[in-house]
Amino acid sequence: MSDASERMAQAFDRGFAQPLAVAGEAPVRMAAIRVGESRFVLPLDQLDAIEFGRAIGRLPGAVAPLIGVAGLRSRILAVFGLHALLGVGGSEQPRWLAVVGGDRPIGLAFDELLGQRSAHTADYKPVQAGDGRGGLVSSAVSLDGALHGVLDVSALLLRLRGRTIGS
Numbered sequence: 001m002s003d004a005s006e007r008m009a010q011a012f013d014r015g016f017a018q019p020l021a022v023a024g025e026a027p028v029r030m031a032a033i034r035v036g037e038s039r040f041v042l043p044l045d046q047l048d049a050i051e052f053g054r055a056i057g058r059l060p061g062a063v064a065p066l067i068g069v070a071g072l073r074s075r076i077l078a079v080f081g082l083h084a085l086l087g088v089g090g091s092e093q094p095r096w097l098a099v100v101g102g103d104r105p106i107g108l109a110f111d112e113l114l115g116q117r118s119a120h121t122a123d124y125k126p127v128q129a130g131d132g133r134g135g136l137v138s139s140a141v142s143l144d145g146a147l148h149g150v151l152d153v154s155a156l157l158l159r160l161r162g163r164t165i166g167s
Helices: 003-017 082-086 153-161
Strands: 028-035 038-043 049-052 066-072 075-081 096-100 106-110 112-119 137-143 146-151
Touching (some): 038 137, 075 082, 082 106, 082 153, 106 153, 112 137
Antiparallel strands (some): 028 038, 066 075, 096 106
């Protein structure tokens, strides 16, 4: 068998090893992130921006999960640490910021952006009772051989807007 036909045969065989996608369902595009040693994903359609190295002004007396404030596009937004929200260890000075919330933005600070990934919702697995990080993780998905919690951005916003002034 020639090299070209061998590659075609292997590609064909790999197609059967992959989980079946629901007909017509487009994969969900996500930002894979690390918070401490834990991995999570944020659906890209729920993000306004991802920023690296944005200066975060610390607030004296701020209580976790509030870290401080950051300026972004002529706006000041509250920045919350995902490590404190999710109950996982993490950096005291995370370098990445996910901006969510549309016209009322909130910053979610995390340790590392692992990259963009995609998966079908049919590949999501339910989280164990009590393992949903206080209702902030809706499900889990295996990416790159590691399980990632799927963060529920709506639940995060509901919880955090109750903590911010003017909500």
